[in-house]
Amino acid sequence: MADEIYTVAYDSETSADERAKPVPADIAIGIDIGTSKCSFAIWNGAEVEVLQNTQIQSTIPSHVLFKDEMPPEGFSYEVPRSGAEILSGSDAFNMKRLIGRVDTDPVVKSSKMLPFMVQTFGIGQIPLIAVPVNNVWRSTTPEEVLAIFLAELKENAEHKLKRPIRKAVLTVPISFSRLQLTRIEQACAMAGIHVFRLMPEPTAVALLYAQQQQQQIIHENMGSGMEKVALIFSMGAGFCDVAITITAGGVSQIKALLGIPVGGEDMLQNIIHYLFPDFGSLEKMKSNRLLRIAVQNAIHELSSQTSVEVKVDLRDGKIKSRSLTRVEFEEVNHKVFVKCEKLIAQCLLDARLTAEDLSDVILVGGCSSVPKIRSLVLSLCKKEDSYDGIDPLEASVRGAATEGAIASGASDASGSLDLLTIQVTTTSLGIRVDGGDFVPIIRRNTSVPVRKEMVFTTANDDQAEALVVVYEGESRRAEENIILGYFKITGIPSGPRGSAEVGICMDVDTSNVLRVYGGAHLLRTQQAVSPFLEVRMPMADIGQGWSVQALVKIYGSTMDLAATPPNEVQK
Template structure:
């Protein structure tokens, strides 16, 4: 039996297949790791319970302070977060940095943070460090996140009085599969076991479905748009909520997302308040760190104030003779951030378009996330969706974590005798996956917004006569250009028999299973044969590691176009 498929395993620590094959009747917590704030919740059988830290707070700042070489996550209040931020010892915004290489614009915009983010712009992981005493102590977003998750786990264990292992995490729509592996790694480091990773707005959609079910479905299908904007990311989902008695269904139709959020509003505003801020923002002397920490806190407070009042007085001494004394009104804030707001609107338009749903067909519009309090955001969501009012039934800051807790309860297989929470979330792929072909182009094989599990196959052929090898380079994303997409991995098909170009059939199949694991299979057939010439390659993606940014370039330098593939139907 020569045709046995072989598997090239990726470097992910834990096999999600193993995870899904066994059921855990244990408690599963939901975690919403926000860019700036974080929440943990469980479903207690009848409702969501948001867990509190030792200071009786439901909302924890997502940051870790490094002291004397021993980092500790601080599930603390905003005041001490502000203080640690001024010293350069605290690392935060992990969610913006995780799984990104140093050519990524999001990493570049993080250089103005009080801790150190250095880039070499060659496609490796950025250098990130916290100031401890007089030393820059290097770390990674995974490490910081793991430390933070350990704190969260301990907090949950103390409160629930039992060991906690299983989690459902909510994540941004725009996260690549490579970024998901970094999240998995952080969870593994923290001793947590991921039952499911959910795009944030889909967790909100699931919660909406439960509420609709509990209040009795008014119509068979309800179209609902979820807009979720936090400090780091903005996500949109269109979901159809329906009842298939006794089960409530949330069927995701379309997802869009982008790495824009409150952090961008904050940075734009800081630059606006201090026109020559660039020097200050990019230097990391002790005084500069303090100055920009002060600027950051003052700006953040001003933005918060502008959500409830029309203008705000900013009065802050940044030291070194720099003072800001200025009145800022809402209009000014909106003008400074026009590009961000425009992008928010275009994400909604895109999502409605992808879902083939007109604004008039929307039954409800749900606005959640930290930025949902900003009047401009509220207005633009209502405008684009042509709604006079928004759905009022949920807490904007707790919706995502509640959905995660609910999914955790459902996924952990706890038997629910009354079927009160019998809900199902049908998910789609947030990004297209495909390969490089037809020259330097991205050819999607599973397009975005395909319902998962999914399986698609496409036919390719060689680009040169007597081509003996072909490179299958797998990308994820929706960028027009190949470079705009995320490289997930690559492998080579060897031993192509001599033949004119265009003759060998290279079949590439992509498979996303119930646990969202992506596998890429490649087989070569010569015309007239139905037996692949070599064993079929079966590769679990992603296979790349942290240095992957330069892989694509290095591959190109080494091989040029000699091992290219051409998609068959496009010619």
């Protein structure tokens, strides 16, 4: 087996005996589970090594193939080895786009064009996903599909490293809700992997950038060095993420994060729809797959050519052929590009920076090779060219592996692991008050660790109990945000409405764990009536907003909290 070792450019001055340093026994591996491809990497004691699977691939398609042999326990599955296997139609993919989403989610609706079954009822529940195996539709879940290839990655890594793998750092899209992150953790648990940390994809890239800046400073002996501001634009098949980081002396402060579930998959679907409007029924699944692959290849070619011929042999005597120019491609996907532009502009606004403040612009992910994407990012950031020290396709997994080494306590004589990233929260966290308003307690883009308290009051006279419903999101209406859990505060001292004081505290630690504390205060003091209740969120299997409807139905507003009106609580 060819055992090519990937060398990180900045590490080339590391001496041989430093390389021989023993690797701490249990270093977490880095995993990048992409919408279309995954990869894994590890710190080998001197540098990050991107691992290959048994087929000597450093990226593995994020597909799972369901086989028609019927072992006693049900059905078997494996990660497909070839294009022909993918064409057999028994595979599930794009699961990262579907995980943790309910059937009212627009992303789920758009997945109906995928060549497998996504059954929905539009009632806010998890969709049914099924693939045909031996003339029967076999149901599966995104968690199961992810767990299967995570297990495959784990097995490959164990084989390679000749030791058991327990811990992993995974990269995740910024736009993932805490519920989706929980699903990723569940998938990892199914695969026997303990999640050491889930890091937003561009922050993994920010870590690599900080490392390179730091190494350069050490190398050039420039002292503590200048502060560098970088905008990272990461766009893969499923997600588009932007981060802004300020780095100096090995410490990076993430200034702002923003992401949307828009990616190459959307462009692919737009083009398929444009070229072959009759595409899309489950009955013609095989030809749909052929179309999909042909169009995908055409889009790749358009990165280097201005026009391309899409030719699909449907293997039933029919050949479909259409030409596609780059101009057409850009027109059809105009909306996607506008969304990307808005994302960058908003992220700069959130960071309170302008394009002039940026030292570097880093483009990563599969879509970073699309000429229009490159040009729009660079023009918005007022840069001639992008930062070229980072491999756009391996950046995420390398960053994750670096974080895995740092978080596992590995050290390196050349100082390349003396790094610290101060992360920020990706969504606002708050509670429901006044019958349906959302009040953020910890706002989006707040550095972690963070702990904040707010004082609320009761909505009714002599209200002894209060319901605390916790949400994440940016809408001012609680119901438009994502519910993370709820609990009840009891023993509130009686008094007219607006007089009681209920303290709600939220705490996010550096592993992004959210804890919510709540309790009543004795009136006019900051003394707690009884010990505060601590609840870790999201609560398990919280029912997609239904639970709140049920709570409202039973309790009405009898247990509501209210924002304290400043004029009434005079001291």
